[in-house]
Amino acid sequence: MEQVTNEEVAVLLYEIAFYLELSGDTFRPRSFERAARSIETLSESVMEIHRSQHIEGLMKIPFVGEGIAKKIDEKIRIGRVTQLEELKVRFPVRLSELLTVESVGPKTVRVLYEQLDIKNVEDLEKRAREGKIRSLPGFGNKSEEKILKGIEFLKACKGRQPLGTVLGLAQHIRDQLRFIEGVKSVVITGSLARGKETVEDLDLLAITSLPDVLVKAFISTSEVIHVYQKQNTRVSIRLKIELNANLRIIPEESFGAAQQYFTGSKEHNLALQRLAQDKGLKLNEYGVFSKDGQTIAGTNEEGIYTALGLPWIPPELRENLGEIEAAREERLPDLIKHGSLRGDLQTQTNWTDGKNSIEEMGKAARELGLQYIAITDHTRSLAMVGGLDESKIQEQGREIERVNRKLDGIQILKGAEVNILKDGSLDLSDDALADLDVVGAAVHTNFNMPQDEMTRRMIQAIRNPHVDIIFHPTGRIINRRPPYAVNMKKIIEAAKDNGTILEIDAYPERLDLKDEHIRMAVDEGVKLCIDSDAHSMAQINYLSYGITQARRGWASRNDIVNTMSLDELLKHLS
DSSP states (O other), X not given: OXXXXXXHHHHHHHHHHHHHHHTTOSSHHHHHHHHHHHHHTOSXXXXXXXXXXXXXXXXXXXXXXXHHHHHHHXXXXXXXXXXXXXXXXXXXXXXXXXXXXXXXXXXXXXXXXXXXXXXXXXXXXXXXXXXXXXXXXXXXXXXXXXXXXXXXXXXXHTTOEEHHXXXXXXXXXHXXXXXXXXXXXXXXXXXXXXXXXXXXXXXXXXXXXXHHHHHHHHHTSTTEEEEEEXXXXXXEEEETTTEEEEEEEOOGGGHHXXXXXXXXXXXXXXXXXXXHHHTTOEEETTEEEOTTOOEEEOSSHHHHHHHTTOOOOOGGGOSXXXXXXXXXXXXXXXXXXXXXXXXXXXXXXXXXXXXXXXHXXXXXXXXTTOSEEEXXXXXXXXXXXXXXXXXXXXXXXXXXXXXXXXXXXXXXXXXXXXXXXXXXXXXXXXXXXXXXXXXXXXXXXXXXXXHHHHHHHHHHHHHSXXXXXEOSTTOOBTTTBOOXXXXXXXXXXXXXXXXXXXXXXXXXXXXXXXXXXXXXHHHXXXXXXXXXXXXXXXXXXXXXXXXXXXXXXXXXXXXXXXXXXXXXXXHHHO
């Protein structure tokens, strides 16, 4: 019986949905998609449910009916799903590959396959450069240009995985290795430890008295598909998620030096080495040494920085973007700490495209220790997710009041994620907005506007006195959709002038704002919030990704409004 993760099951169901849509099915794809989203956010293991309760247990998962449960059962028992194999024979296209190109969906793939026999991204690029796509009905020059831009964006992202895809797996592997006989310490290093939005590989350091035992355990994990290198002190493997992972075994006396060296960016490390040279010292992955070779530091990171005359620099800042100078001058920010947030100001419920009820989201937030949560469902112009009009907003407000009377220990705020229309106006009336506790505005349509027009559009929304927050300000989806063209300097200036909050969207596929924009906002004194953008109870946990992103942007607790108490926040918003 194959070991299958919840993520793998969700991907499988999405894939079936896509192929069904490709075949012209208009109903069943939505069923598979709903089931996939449900499993993505499931706290229990699908494998464990199947082991203990079989198909009957799988059918208890929301949106998983008997037919879909049998597909999952088939995947777990024999490692494949017959229906999917048959669909792939019928449509021999690399669907998952083509769908990574922006503006290409299942319906587009179907046309491209039927009309031009396009089966993969290579075919797609060739036909686009030949000018064959523009001649298809419903396409044209602009469609072809978008596809080519999407392919170029995809090439630029190749080989890097989003933080949210890698971090959980890295922590799982690390925690498994910690319990291996002889192991004293295992830490994550590299760009993952710095919290970069995408990572190229997974790097681990370990101290052990039994290297052979640790190496064997590392290459035996179920996530490994290939072993590139196997030595007593270094192992390189390939993981199922198409990422390389490296394990280095380090002597205890050099562990801190190695941790610093393999965590800091190349530029940060070169700057430190120059600083060491200026002091007549030598710095490398083994430690800090005097001219005559005496070890000055090496066992811990703090000692490395101290030997160079610096305070310890948090991993998220180690990019050579002024942190060494700030450390030398004692100007390092007191970065916001994990666990500092008191509330979440962007969450969706089953009133639109979320999975859970208002009450369930409130209870989940309370379980995580939050004091308040804003319900910000989409509004009427987003009809595809059941966006709420003024009357529905009022109805939801009454439901929030009912839940607040019922729940202790959490306050649920009335909010909305209003759409910024093409002309900069909003899709709810000012009267409706005035009744809400929290108004977030966001761009959801017309992404391809010229920069000047997009910037004017967003600034008009910022100037609306009812708008408290601009949600996911650049609209990017990591490795899938680039940010729309917008002048962030002008957006930040407008936010400052109007007292508007800019969001750090913690959803791991977004992490929007980017770290450099966060720092720009912090430097200008613009207030920020960190929100989960949760569409289910489990996704409220995404807040930790937002904190990491805020730290990379040099943000302190005082820069983030939802570190405030509820009374302080409401006063700030009024």
